[in-house]
Amino acid sequence: MNRCVLITTFNVSAAVVGRGATAPPMGTGAKYTGPGACSSVSCHGSVQPRSQNSILQNEYATWTLLDKHAKANAVLTNDVSKGIGRILGLRPETSAKCLDCHSLSPQSEQQARSFDSHDGISCESCHGPASNWLGPHTTKGWTHSRSIDLGMVDIRDPIKCTEICLSCHLGTASKWVDHEMIAAGHPDLYFELDSFLAAMPKHWKPSAEDPWAEVRFLTAARRYNWRRLFIWASRTFPLRQSIQRSSSG
Numbered sequence: 691m692n693r694c695v696l697i698t699t700f701n702v703s704a705a706v707v708g709r710g711a712t713a714p715p716m717g718t719g720a721k722y723t724g725p726g727a728c729s730s731v732s733c734h735g736s737v738q739p740r741s742q743n744s745i746l747q748n749e750y751a752t753w754t755l756l757d758k759h760a761k762a763n764a765v766l767t768n769d770v771s772k773g774i775g776r777i778l779g780l781r782p783e784t785s786a787k788c789l790d791c792h793s794l795s796p797q798s799e800q801q802a803r804s805f806d807s808h809d810g811i812s813c814e815s816c817h818g819p820a821s822n823w824l825g826p827h828t829t830k831g832w833t834h835s836r837s838i839d840l841g842m843v844d845i846r847d848p849i850k851c852t853e854i855c856l857s858c859h860l861g862t863a864s865k866w867v868d869h870e871m872i873a874a875g876h877p878d879l880y881f882e883l884d885s886f887l888a889a890m891p892k893h894w895k896p897s898a899e900d901p902w903a904e905v906r907f908l909t910a911a912r913r914y915n916w917r918r919l920f921i922w923a924s925r926t927f928p929l930r931q932s933i934q935r936s937s938s939g
Contacts, residue, residue: 787865867879
């Protein structure tokens with residue numbers, strides 16, 4: 691589906707908007723199982739996309755081979771990350787300051803035996819902990835809404851989807867890329883929803899029944915994206931002006 695991409699990139703250096711958790715909200719007793727639980731050829735690990743089903747079934751392969759989210763944890767051990775760590779006096783591969791966005795890091799009691807935080811930003815980072823719906827959602831007649839009831843995050847909801855993206859790509863009150871990290875060499879944060887979604891390897895199918903569904907989704911998500919930006923700006927710019935006045939006085 692063709693769509694207009696709004697070229698409106700903004701810079702975020704110290705986001706202090708809202709509160710966010712390291713992991714998406716959980717259903718009752720739900721645990722994170724890791725992406726390997728989704729990798730069966732008969733589930734989401736097919737080598738080729740399937741045309742006869744409602745899903746592509748090669749989502750795991752797309753994530754592993756093409757999606758940069760899969761490498762989010764691995765980059766913490768490269769030379770650039772090690773250099774940033776030396777300046778900040780921390781080890782990126784073990785520091786919560788880095789892992790909060792470069793890895794899915796639920797509490798130990800929320801982790802199933804198959805979970806491994808080294809998998810980076812994986813399926814459950816966006817879709818939520820899978821233990822309660824992983825098995826049932828493969829059964830005949832199962833519906834998306836029943837998975838939602840068991841703890842799956844409804845990322846078909848543009849607000850919820852955007853909130854998950856922004857929790858790392860913009861930041862929250864509990865985690866963000868601060869000035870010290872940027873001064874040490876961490877890339878500054880640039881995020882514009884339409885552009886990022888256009889660049890992201892697709893692992894979903896557009897709705898065959900509703901060809902305008904994606905357009906409505908992006909419109910609603912874009913509005914929320916900008917609303918979050920305006921809230922951030924209203925809190926950040928007065929602080930910056932206060933600092934400038936103090937330094938000049």
